[in-house]
Amino acid sequence: MSLPYDPADLWHLTLDDLEALEIGSGILGTGGGGNPYIGKLRARQLMAEGHAMTILPLDKIDPDALCLSLGGIGAPVVGIERIKEGQEGLRCLRALEAHLEMTVDAIVCEEIGGSNAMEPLNVAALAKLPVLDGDGMGRAFPEMQMTTFSIYGHTSTPSAMSDTHGNVILFHHAETELAHERMARACVVALGGGAVLASAPMRAEFVRRTAIPGTYTQAIALGRAVRDAQRAHDDPIDAICRKENGRRMFSGKITDLKRHLRGGFVVGEAMLSGIDKDHGVQGSVVIQNENLVFRREGEVEVCVPDLILVLDVDTGEAITTEMLRYGQRVAIVALPCHPLLRSPQALEVVGPKAFGFPEITYRPLAEEEEAA
Amino acid sequence: MSLPYDPADLWHLTLDDLEALEIGSGILGTGGGGNPYIGKLRARQLMAEGHAMTILPLDKIDPDALCLSLGGIGAPVVGIERIKEGQEGLRCLRALEAHLEMTVDAIVCEEIGGSNAMEPLNVAALAKLPVLDGDGMGRAFPEMQMTTFSIYGHTSTPSAMSDTHGNVILFHHAETELAHERMARACVVALGGGAVLASAPMRAEFVRRTAIPGTYTQAIALGRAVRDAQRAHDDPIDAICRKENGRRMFSGKITDLKRHLRGGFVVGEAMLSGIDKDHGVQGSVVIQNENLVFRREGEVEVCVPDLILVLDVDTGEAITTEMLRYGQRVAIVALPCHPLLRSPQALEVVGPKAFGFPEITYRPLAEEEEAA
Incomplete structure (x- = not known):
């Protein structure tokens, strides 16, 4: 055969x-x-x-x-x-x-x-x-x-x-x-x-x-870009934003962390205190296995299905939700999701309402980019 | 074929x-x-x-x-x-x-x-x-x-x-x-x-x-015996005991009932106050979908795998655990289980310890009958 x-x-x-x-x-x-x-x-x-x-x-x-x-x-x-x-x-x-x-x-x-x-x-x-x-x-x-x-x-x-x-x-x-x-x-x-x-x-x-x-091509190339930046002593966060059309939303220290297992998921919220006043004083990330919603000064800035990255501010590497710890210094980066994830059909399943946030209206990062 | x-x-x-x-x-x-x-x-x-x-x-x-x-x-x-x-x-x-x-x-x-x-x-x-x-x-x-x-x-x-x-x-x-x-x-x-x-x-x-x-033969014949007793105005509880080699353990009124759903099971306990002083003043039945343990004056009298029946004292018909109500007048009858259920191998799985009662030692009703 x-x-x-x-x-x-x-x-x-x-x-x-x-x-x-x-x-x-x-x-x-x-x-x-x-x-x-x-x-x-x-x-x-x-x-x-x-x-x-x-x-x-x-x-x-x-x-x-x-x-x-x-x-x-x-x-x-x-x-x-x-x-x-x-x-x-x-x-x-x-x-x-x-x-x-x-x-x-x-x-x-x-x-x-x-x-x-x-x-x-x-x-x-x-x-x-x-x-x-x-x-x-x-x-x-x-x-x-x-x-x-x-x-x-x-x-x-x-x-x-x-x-x-x-x-x-x-x-x-x-x-x-x-x-x-x-x-x-x-x-x-x-x-x-x-x-x-x-x-x-x-x-x-x-x-x-x-x-x-x-x-796979994307993830491997992204990993290489981060590693190259690390080796060249460039800012890996900048490298990620350049490569993936991302936006740096916040830099902060984790000051409080609620995280527990519920129904087979890791759920919780990380509170952040700003260390780079250009990007705000207070931030938070809501999690259910993944990062779902990023708020700055209490206002929703990014939500699913767009990507919310919680990155080590020095290495640019991801901090997964189970590895979050009090005191970590993190950068929050937002990446626009693929168009297949933001059709009306997709938003029914992966938009903020599907995750139990009826009050949040999804504003695609990609469109904001285009408008800007 | x-x-x-x-x-x-x-x-x-x-x-x-x-x-x-x-x-x-x-x-x-x-x-x-x-x-x-x-x-x-x-x-x-x-x-x-x-x-x-x-x-x-x-x-x-x-x-x-x-x-x-x-x-x-x-x-x-x-x-x-x-x-x-x-x-x-x-x-x-x-x-x-x-x-x-x-x-x-x-x-x-x-x-x-x-x-x-x-x-x-x-x-x-x-x-x-x-x-x-x-x-x-x-x-x-x-x-x-x-x-x-x-x-x-x-x-x-x-x-x-x-x-x-x-x-x-x-x-x-x-x-x-x-x-x-x-x-x-x-x-x-x-x-x-x-x-x-x-x-x-x-x-x-x-x-x-x-x-x-x-x-099936047994259950249908038992049902007929109860119905015949009902029609003849005989005591159906006696009819059950005669037919199944059972023992009347208690007659009482349900004075308290705890019952809730846990992990997909109905669990709880019914408290009984005696109405026939020959059989005791106070009784209780612990349930997990089925009746597991009968206590009289706080002492274990019957437990799994022997059968604990909670019966309507007048009709002799079963009151299933989801139908138990405050004020019901019930007879508690114990039947010896089949020998296949009381081998050491079986007791590992259906004896009191398997149900979370490590303190209860199973004494087969059948052997007590023989000893008596």
Whole structure:
């Protein structure tokens, strides 16, 4: 059986690419997506064992090829305390293949943010498959129905979930994408707060139309830009803003932090006191696994689906929500989200109202840029 | 393809059998298993629509026949507030048959108590299959790993769960029977507190060895005995004790009732004030879906796995835990459990310690009878 792509089109990742991806996916994770350091360690180990990690451009795969999107599910705080066993995603892949009597041709990243950029690479490496260059979020979001795949019509069941102990659950049919999320979330809580979930396979033609394109390339290049700035003693925050059309919103010190586990999510709020008076005196970031809303002097300045980055002010690297600590000096940077995330259809699912902020009206950063 | 049993061996239930089963399964339900009245209404409707409901003796089926055990899962209080749509169990059956590429020959009752005596009949009627005369508990218990099937070695995954809205989940592999229970319980809570679950198919040979035998016959005969006593103005409580080798422990009025939903279960305690001084002044029953422990004057008198019945003192019919009310006049009757439930292996799973009462030592009612 011939491959649904030309092996010459595969980009073989190097160890250095992984290091850059750790930084870049951490930044695009907007605080979540799982701790990228832990994910990278697993990827490095697989690479050291001789597994190839390959990326394939979205337009280089046969439109009929079968693609499986997957990622970690659960609270990032759990991800750093309970280390994965390593076969979770492969078990999901094999369980779905057996259930559907289909063979998967390529792996798709559910969310490029955090360790969820690494998880598809790790599963694909074990299964000797490529990972497509794109993902379902272009960032990280806390819930499963928040992928562009679901938003633009993919039914994500039957899906498979597996945990460190080898438990496997198939979500055979869900009434709605939200019902799927609720069932899966209840299960992941019962499994201790962390698992891997693979959604129903999609045809490559659909993935091409609905994925946020080129996000592996983007994340690796972003990571390199940060590292280059660090080495050149340039300001890495400026490098990020230049590269991603971002805006520096605030510089401050974390003066208070509320963070707890609720319903399988890390939720809370970080309060910031300004250290650079040009950008304000008082700020705050509301979190649910990811950074959802940034306020300055009590006023909403940026909200989902635009990206709110909480970065170490010196290194420019992301501080994920589970790593936030009192006293950290951070820069808040806002990046405009991809247009696929701000259609009326998408805002129903990933706009501020979907996150329980009915009082917030989303004003796209991108349009403000254009107006300015 | 020939049937794995002789149709001449089938017992075709009548409407009158269903009425008796409602009373008998309610009593054997020890407070739980789902409201038998609601279950009976569904069974009556199916019978009125022309569906046959048949019972097959355990020794009249081919040992190689494939049997599927199923029942409702969730909190009984939810069962009386959210009426089933009716196809839940059939969806589970079909999903498992498709997943395993097997055809089920007969249905097995997971627990004979309450509406869970009716659920297998309803599914079997729709699927045109018989129900075997026996079950996995000989009573009702709140958790799935508490069946004799699980206790004596059956792996209950892959299993299928479905709810009123058509959601279907396959529990493909669980590390342990308890892990299966935890995942399924989390899902049923996410689905609103009520669903039907079908466990992995078993060979009839295994069911014969491990089921509590003849419990449909027993429940229907028990229901008839109660009704006969009611009609003859005899004491139905005495009739139950004679028929089931039971012991009247207490007669009292419910003077206080704590009951709430926790983790998908109805939990609480009913306090009783004696109305028949021969049997004591003060009593109490601890519940978790079912009646778990009966105390008289603060001392444990009966506990799981022996059966604690809370009966209407006048009619002898069961008062299920969700129907308990302040002021009800009840008789507490204890029945010895089947020997399959009091092996050391079984007590690990259904003895008082398994229910969180490490301080209670189980003294089998049956042995006390023998000693007396």
